[in-house]
Amino acid sequence: xxxxxxxxxxxxxxxxxxxxxxxxxxxxxxxxxxxxxxxxxxxxxxxxxxxxxxxxxxxxxxxxxxxxxxxxxxxxxxxxxxxxxxxxxxxxxxxxxxxxxxxxxxxxxxxxxxxxxxxxxxxx
Numbered sequence: 001x002x003x004x005x006x007x008x009x010x011x012x013x014x015x016x017x018x019x020x021x022x023x024x025x026x027x028x029x030x031x032x033x034x035x036x037x038x039x040x041x042x043x044x045x046x047x048x049x050x051x052x053x054x055x056x057x058x059x060x061x062x063x064x065x066x067x068x069x070x071x072x073x074x075x076x077x078x079x080x081x082x083x084x085x086x087x088x089x090x091x092x093x094x095x096x097x098x099x100x101x102x103x104x105x106x107x108x109x110x111x112x113x114x115x116x117x118x119x120x121x122x123x124x
Contacts, residue, residue: 011035016123018037018116022108027098029113037090038124042080043097049094050079052083052094062086068093076100080110087117088124 016031030041037055041048050070054063063085065078074096081094100106117124 001034003116006084014123016120022112023102023105025098025105027109027112029116031112031116033123034091037092038088039093039095040080040084040113041097042113043095045097047097049097050074050077050095050097053091054078054094055091056089063092074100078091080113083110084113087114090124093119097117 001101013031014033017029019026019028021027025044026082027042027044047089051068052065053068054065055063056063063082064072065085065113067078074097077094077096080096081092084094085092090105098109
C-alpha cells in the first residue's frame with residue numbers, strides 16, 4: 001500500500017509475524033517492512049535488548065554494520081543484520097533477543113529467516 005503526503009509517496013509499514021520451535025525452543029520472528037528496508041526482531045520473550053543496523057556501501061562489497069544499542073560483546077545482531085543486508089540489498093535493522101549459547105541454534109534460526117525470505121519476499 002502506498003500513501004501520499006505533501007506530494008511525496010511513501011510505502012505503508014507492513015507487519016509480518018511467524019514462529020517456529022527450533023531445538024526445543026519456541027522462537028518468534030517479527031518483521032516490519034519499511035520503505036527501503038526492514039526491521040527484524042527475533043526472540044523467545046518480548047524484550048528489545050539490542051539493536052543493530054546494516055546497509056550497503058559503494059565503498060565496500062560487504063555492507064556496513066553497527067550496533068545501535070546493547071552489549072557490544074554480543075555480535076549476533078550486527079552479524080545477522082550484515083548478512084541479511086547483503087542478501088536483500090536493503091537497509092536492515094535487527095534485534096536478536098535469544099541467548100547465544102549454541103552456534104548450531106543460531107544457524108538454524110538464520111536458516112529459518114532465509115526460508116521465510118524465499119517463501120514471502122513481499123514481507124521484507
